[in-house]
Amino acid sequence: NRLLITTGSLQAIHILARAFIDPGDRVLVENPSFIGALSAFRACQAELRAIPLRGDGMDMSLLAKELNSASPQPKFLYYAPNFHNPAGIIYSMEVKQQMIALLRGRNIPVIEDDVYSDIWFDEKDLPEMMNLKAMNPEGIDICFTGSFSKILGPGLRLGWMLVPEAIYRKCELIKQSIDACSPSLSQVLADKFIRSGEIYRYTARIREEYKNRGETMIATLEEHLPEYVTFERPRGGFYTWLQLPKGTDTTIILKRAIEKGVVFVTGKTFDPAGVQNDHMRVSFCNTDAATIRRGIPLIAQAIREIIEK
Amino acid sequence: NRLLITTGSLQAIHILARAFIDPGDRVLVENPSFIGALSAFRACQAELRAIPLRGDGMDMSLLAKELNSASPQPKFLYYAPNFHNPAGIIYSMEVKQQMIALLRGRNIPVIEDDVYSDIWFDEKDLPEMMNLKAMNPEGIDICFTGSFSKILGPGLRLGWMLVPEAIYRKCELIKQSIDACSPSLSQVLADKFIRSGEIYRYTARIREEYKNRGETMIATLEEHLPEYVTFERPRGGFYTWLQLPKGTDTTIILKRAIEKGVVFVTGKTFDPAGVQNDHMRVSFCNTDAATIRRGIPLIAQAIREIIEK
Numbered sequence: 001n002r003l004l005i006t007t008g009s010l011q012a013i014h015i016l017a018r019a020f021i022d023p024g025d026r027v028l029v030e031n032p033s034f035i036g037a038l039s040a041f042r043a044c045q046a047e048l049r050a051i052p053l054r055g056d057g058m059d060m061s062l063l064a065k066e067l068n069s070a071s072p073q074p075k076f077l078y079y080a081p082n083f084h085n086p087a088g089i090i091y092s093m094e095v096k097q098q099m100i101a102l103l104r105g106r107n108i109p110v111i112e113d114d115v116y117s118d119i120w121f122d123e124k125d126l127p128e129m130m131n132l133k134a135m136n137p138e139g140i141d142i143c144f145t146g147s148f149s150k151i152l153g154p155g156l157r158l159g160w161m162l163v164p165e166a167i168y169r170k171c172e173l174i175k176q177s178i179d180a181c182s183p184s185l186s187q188v189l190a191d192k193f194i195r196s197g198e199i200y201r202y203t204a205r206i207r208e209e210y211k212n213r214g215e216t217m218i219a220t221l222e223e224h225l226p227e228y229v230t231f232e233r234p235r236g237g238f239y240t241w242l243q244l245p246k247g248t249d250t251t252i253i254l255k256r257a258i259e260k261g262v263v264f265v266t267g268k269t270f271d272p273a274g275v276q277n278d279h280m281r282v283s284f285c286n287t288d289a290a291t292i293r294r295g296i297p298l299i300a301q302a303i304r305e306i307i308e309k
Numbered sequence: 310n311r312l313l314i315t316t317g318s319l320q321a322i323h324i325l326a327r328a329f330i331d332p333g334d335r336v337l338v339e340n341p342s343f344i345g346a347l348s349a350f351r352a353c354q355a356e357l358r359a360i361p362l363r364g365d366g367m368d369m370s371l372l373a374k375e376l377n378s379a380s381p382q383p384k385f386l387y388y389a390p391n392f393h394n395p396a397g398i399i400y401s402m403e404v405k406q407q408m409i410a411l412l413r414g415r416n417i418p419v420i421e422d423d424v425y426s427d428i429w430f431d432e433k434d435l436p437e438m439m440n441l442k443a444m445n446p447e448g449i450d451i452c453f454t455g456s457f458s459k460i461l462g463p464g465l466r467l468g469w470m471l472v473p474e475a476i477y478r479k480c481e482l483i484k485q486s487i488d489a490c491s492p493s494l495s496q497v498l499a500d501k502f503i504r505s506g507e508i509y510r511y512t513a514r515i516r517e518e519y520k521n522r523g524e525t526m527i528a529t530l531e532e533h534l535p536e537y538v539t540f541e542r543p544r545g546g547f548y549t550w551l552q553l554p555k556g557t558d559t560t561i562i563l564k565r566a567i568e569k570g571v572v573f574v575t576g577k578t579f580d581p582a583g584v585q586n587d588h589m590r591v592s593f594c595n596t597d598a599a600t601i602r603r604g605i606p607l608i609a610q611a612i613r614e615i616i617e618k
Contacts, residue, residue, distance in 0.1 A: 011488040157316065185464055
């Protein structure tokens with residue numbers, strides 16, 4: 001395996017997309033899925049095949065069905081194991097074991113996008129969070145992408161991929177033609193921060209802060225949301241993913257919410273087909289606990305006003 | 310016109326290439342041309358049509374011929390007006406006027422890559438160096454690309470494009486799918502450096518240093534080169550472009566030079582067809598005057614040993 005430093009992890013995904021996809025090729029993604037990855041795959045004119053997410057990861061029976069029926073086979077599977085954006089979930093070990101069993105022998109690489117895994121709330125989740133790259137399953141190429149954006153800040157534009165040698169060689173050439181190399185200033189800063197050990201203290205501190213924000217959000221949502229809105233309680237990361245009654249159009253709720261001074265991201269943003277809109281992503285990344293306590297009741301109000309009208 | 314900040318000017322060229330080129334499309338480039346641009350265009354599967362450079366710019370009669378015979382018309386013309394890499398030349402005002410006359414009414418945008426223009430040796434060259442973007446010719450879209458790499462350092466990865474609104478909109482979407490945005494740390498640093506005025510003092514200082522290196526190189530080349538090697542005296546930038554006797558293979562000379570402890574870049578690196586190899590690019594960018602005085606005689610020796618053997 002080789003490490004390639006990239007200008008943010010999105011660039012790592014973009015480069016892998018260019019390395020694997022010819023126009024019209026199929027790729028497997030989650031529904032919902034990270035919008036940045038979807039854009040990168042769309043820019044390569046991939047045909048996106050979406051596997052629905054459940055509370056513990058992709059629906060494995062639907063993945064099996066897709067793999068058995070897909071012809072031609074997909075060029076890769078893209079997934080985010082921990083504190084999924086937007087779904088907020090962790091993949092269970094059982095689901096990951098099933099993924100390995102399903103993918104083995106098929107020559108379908110996995111792009112494993114694990115940028116939130118430092119932002120856990122409870123260390124007892126750590127064993128469950130082990131990524132495929134660390135599990136190192138025989139016979140499956142795992143292209144791991146990571147980032148300093150969620151810990152040190154997105155403005156550094158400092159990400160990486162850890163990939164098998166043959167894939168690295170293709171990606172290095174693509175990287176050269178995109179922006180030659182990544183900012184050295186950011187790399188020097190991150191290097192010092194890591195070597196000094198300061199990164200561990202700092203990460204522990206921001207973990208506490210995000211945990212406080214996340215738990216405040218969970219408590220406020222549980223207090224204010226109508227009972228017909230459900231969600232998985234996030235165990236880390238930045239996001240909560242609210243399921244509204246089937247068929248709800250959250251774009252209408254968003255307009256009402258904006259009038260009240262709050263925003264969220266509508267569900268269809270993360271749907272590979274750009275259609276399903278009965279979820280909303282609520283973020284506790286950039287909002288302190290007091291603001292969350294003020295904002296969530298306004299979102300709950302907007303939901304009630306539209307749905308119960 | 311809109312300004313898009315990019316992760317180095319190479320990324321600006323890469324994004325413009327993606328915006329304009331479909332596989333198989335023709336694009337007009339110089340011979341010799343900047344290798345980074347050639348890679349970006351090749352990555353989009355462009356068909357490169359090369360117009361030879363002379364001492365004052367592209368050969369205008371060959372550009373006219375190409376434009377009149379080309380079918381389908383090229384998607385854009387890429388050129389570097391000042392202190393060309395590798396040719397070291399400045400485009401004359403006359404050639405730029407002819408370019409404007411030839412391109413007008415053809416709907417062929419120009420990518421004007423002007424990253425060396427701060428590194429002039431003599432301010433009397435400034436009027437001649439005015440770029441097409443500043444001349445603002447009616448009816449021709451000029452996509453200007455610039456960079457802080459040659460003044461503040463390439464590790465900042467801080468470049469930009471200044472392009473018409475419609476082109477900007479396409480490029481912005483492509484930029485988002487490549488790396489979302491450019492390093493904010495670099496932008497903050499450059500911004501402070503500019504607003505404080507320090508950039509003008511600093512640029513004046515490095516200009517003096519590069520002028521000293523460039524003039525040392527010219528003097529040392531004139532003293533040591535055999536009379537069958539010719540070159541245009543650079544008036545700025547980082548490069549001298551040596552013309553060896555027609556048909557010379559500079560790769561053989563490079564091997565001999567490496568044995569002596571000096572390097573240069575062979576001509577075919579910059580040939581869009583990757584063939585013509587009877588030039589060499591000698592750089593005075595990263596080498597102080599004393600090292601230049603020591604190195605050039607070794608290159609001259611290597612040339613003599615291979616050509617006069």
